[in-house]
Amino acid sequence: MLHLRPTEWAQDGRGFKATRWTPFSKLPLNCCSLSLQPFDKPVATRDGSVFEITYILKYIKRYGKHPVHGGKLEVKELIPLHFHKNAQGNLHCPVTFKVLGNNTPVCANIASGHVYCLEAVLELNKKNKNWNDLMTGQPFKWTDIVMLQDPDKIEGREVSKFYFIVHGQQDEVVREITNPESKASLQKDDKLRPNAAVSRIFEEKERIAEKKAQEEAEKEAADPEAAAAAKAAAAEAKAKALELEEVRVRVGGDSRCMAQCADPPQYVLGNFKDYYGIRNPGGQDPRLPWLSETIDWQGKRVLDLGCNSGQITWSVAAQGAKLVLGVDIDASLVMEARHTTSSQISVAGRVRFICRDLLRLKLRRKYDVVLLLSTSKWVHLQHGDEGLKQVFRRCRRWLHPGGVLVLEPQPWKAYKKVADAHADIEQTWREIRLRPGDFVDFLTQVLGFDRAYRPALPSIATAHAVLEAKKSGAGYTSNEVGASFTSTAAPLKSNNELRKLTEEEELQDIYDQVRKKKRKGYVRMVTSHGCLNLELHCDIAPRTSDNFLRLCEKSYYDNTIFHRLIRNFMLQGGDPTGTGRGGESGFEGGKPFKDEFDSRLVHQGPGILSMANNGKNTNRSQFFVSLKSCEHLNNKHSVFGRVVGGLKLLEVFNNWETDPKDKPVKEIQLVRMEVFKNPFKETIEEMNKPKVEKVVDPVATWFSNRRDPMQGHKNRNSTQVGKYLEEDLLPGQKRPKEMPSEELEYANIAQKSKKARTDFDFSSW
Template identity: 25%
Template sequence: MGKDSDKMYITHSEWSTLDFGHGGFKNRKTGKEFKKLPFHCCALSLSPFETPRCTKDGLVFDLMHILPWIKKHGTNPVTGEPLAASDLIPLHFHKNADGAYHDPITFKVFTDSTHIVAVGTTGHVYAYETIDELNVKTKSWKDLMTDEPFKRKDLITIQDPHNISNRDINAFHYKVNDLAKPEEDSKINAKGATARILAAIAPSKPTTPAKDLPITPSYVPKKSTTQNAAHYSDNSAAASFTSLGSSAVTQNKAAVLSDAEYLTSTVKDHAFARIKTNFGVIDVELFCDVAPKACYNFVQLSKNGYYKNVPFHRSIKNFMVQTGDPTGTGRGGKSVYGHTFGDEFKGLSHNERGILSMANRGKDTNSSQFFITYKQCKHLDGKHSIFGKITKGLEVLDKIEQVETDDGDKPKKPITMESIEILVDPFEKALNILKGTDPETLKKAEEAAARKAKKEANDRVFAPMSGGSEIGKYFKKSVDEESSDKKRGLEEGSSAAGNEYENAERPKKKAGSSKFDFSSW
């Protein structure tokens, strides 16, 4: 029978070789480990980029770090080949509502295993599968965001999960040759255009010590009040109970609503606005009680000047006219929330001329674009959010409808929305109430405080002053009366003491000799 040769201990050969990966050999490695550079990091600073620029090879750098390097070395820090500032291509990465980089067409989030490419002529970054499906296979060589034409050779690979050899940090030229660190290079003095660019993008240095600096406002927790407190908790207690990474919390606290969430859930009044166009003035009423998100978005964008000189880029007779895109292409626009927001269908219908409704690309994709109906369009019910209607100026809408358009429904004569004036803003009043700056609320609070002070003063006047039970206890006694009462009390006390002394029985002497009398012991 064979014998088991496995030992119950580590042999010398196992300890000194790669067998079983034992610790004796673990620390004696012949080469450096592979370290992959994340796609969202600068290849020079190895930190997340803020102003991305790339080369034709797909190497991404942060403008603030690569310009000083080029100024000093004139080479590509990764490959060591000559590189000029004019060779850098600006990139446009897109983020979702959670702040993650994603494809702007399919909205798929980029990961370390995503094949990412950029269009060299425009700089827009997409997932390769999007370009392959919509450009390569259809042979439609136009940028999906701007319709700008490009060629296959203009595609730049930012990240290829099947070829990661060029993303090995330890193989970078400045790492292998131990060149100056990026933070040291950023200290060189730049001149001319480079200095202006660096001054524009470089963050300002704090003049006070870090310990004395205020906390970043985005990280300061909001204080909950009776107005902006949610009907659900902030989950801090549950998180502390289930996660060791959270601080201990023993009480549930109500979550704090943001200003937008609070306003869109409390405002029930209608807003009114005036749209000034190059054809005339249109007055509109906004249904803040039915479509609060769309109305708040419209009001805030109007007050911020977002709609100033925005064209009506699409007009179809007997249907509608569309606007709200500053680019005038129908593909742009951004909501006040920083991302698209949900639809609001609450019983309203496109049943008349002059209805204001949100334009979208599908479900819950509302931004800044909206349209005005030329006639009833009930087939749009349940697809587009109605948030207002025209109250005055339908004759201006008639003039706009008569403008001729080309084959793409674009007006041949410019139709411009010069400005929007908000006449009545219920959101501002609600926000002032939340912050405690509303004039009417302050006036009511002052009146309530005055009534309370008056009531307390009356209570002090009619309260018992002496604490006694005799007649006149509610009237304050004078100083003379109080002193006489005290004197009278002392006299009464002394006479009582004298009578008590006089009436006291004196001790009687016992008969007999007082010597050696121990009877009283």
């Protein structure tokens, strides 16, 4: 009797056959359930499936079934939807303005067609029993609410289980969707019987199409050649769009990635799944600090070619970039980048990723910065010199005038190492004539860049130079080495040099010394009605105090007036124009300086000296003295001093009358400022004084005699051995009287003797 093993039974017999595993792919919220691409005119069914109106009508005409679950479906069951978008073009709830992501519960009110996040409907409708639509006010029932996306129930959004894909209808669907001839007869077909809402959609689309055709006819009449070129470009774009549509329907994975990369080339280089971990296993990409130091990303449009998993891409967006587009050839890395970016709320709407080959990439938008990091080597080895030159030309075309190309070429030895490991690219490597060292000449001489440089990570020599710079006192380098390796807008440099400190950096050392020594400043303010003595908190608000002292010493405030007086609030002055709109700071160029806030300095009580400003970091010369507590100004105006003499004069000023513009009726003139103590000048003088070496005291024990008995000896300063030994006496010469030794000196001290007490008895007990 023969025995069948389980493997033989499963393979040759009728045993259990394991089903083929299909990767899970969830349909994005903004995509049609039939074409698997973003919709334009969406309609929905009662089960929550969303379709593009044009595509679903064609499918119903041919099959009469629901493309998701296969049930019967008629045109009259379609419900027109109204999705709302924010300024960034993302779908959002029109009530809460919350972005509708792929994991957000989303519902639609079929009575009005408006789409909301579920939270808004539950809180504002169901909880409050408000059965009126949030946008139109139209009455509705709870049964009119249809869930379009429920994160807890994703069965209806799993692409691989859609009816038309499981039953192999995708090829026919593609032909129907991309067939322009069937569109003309779509609305005329009697079998469809479109309802009034669908008819209105078609009428609107026809009206827009007629208007567009009329505009094109006018342009063609004005410039026939340009119109012909535009038609050719439109035809090419349409053909490519139809090709992508076909790919999107056929694939079963992420429709957005796979449609753009239907048949991505498989390279032996690049496509590292853990690229950032390879470069820096402990954390972020080490190039980020260098890029942040070199380029100001605020408001920039950035193109990241070879973005990998997108760490640099969304990091650049987090630093203020207006728009960042990441491009990579590996669809799995693009999907990972999108997943990571979806959790970065601060960059939502400003980062986008696409899966493309750099040599096939076509972009219409121009960018301020193009990043080409760690990408040139594999392009060079796969496509040779011409392929890399083409990428460089595209980068030049995608840049705005004055834009920056950030390039990180790999050393030639890295090329050879890869070529030795992969025989199929060795021939391409041998034919390369444009070496990495020649990239600069090609970019500047051929493509017209002003300057071109290569990025590099900090080397040991660079780090050593920075440490030496800090020891020398400057503490800062010119950053020319980092700029020359990361930017095309700086000259080539290989040695770090110390740069001159800025005014702010020079002052910071002085301020640190004043803080450390806790020094105060003192000024007398002489007015036309009396004097006020001021104490300045130079140790807590050094920059603001320094500005005030500078202006006082150069007589900036002399013969000015206090132009504003508000009873029980404050007295303001410091404006030479007397209008409240003038004044300059005491620093270079009179530019405004930053605020200085400290929890120890508050507007509590009268006599607080504080800076007047017209916004954040706009301090110049104007100041005010509080007449009462005004703690609502804390952390808005910088407190830097207080009145320590003359508070009674402030009480007098507080009772004076003012005009409707809060100007004192009786003029208060600031005659002059008398500086009694300026700790900043004292600190500068101390820092400029030559350092005197401190004489170290001779080591001695606590009981020793600190007198130097040999101080008057004639050989005291001699370096000869035995200088204190007695010399031989000449004939007839007498030896001088010996000095008492230390023992004799202490022995001659009289000791107190205790007297015996003899008159003691117990009579006092």
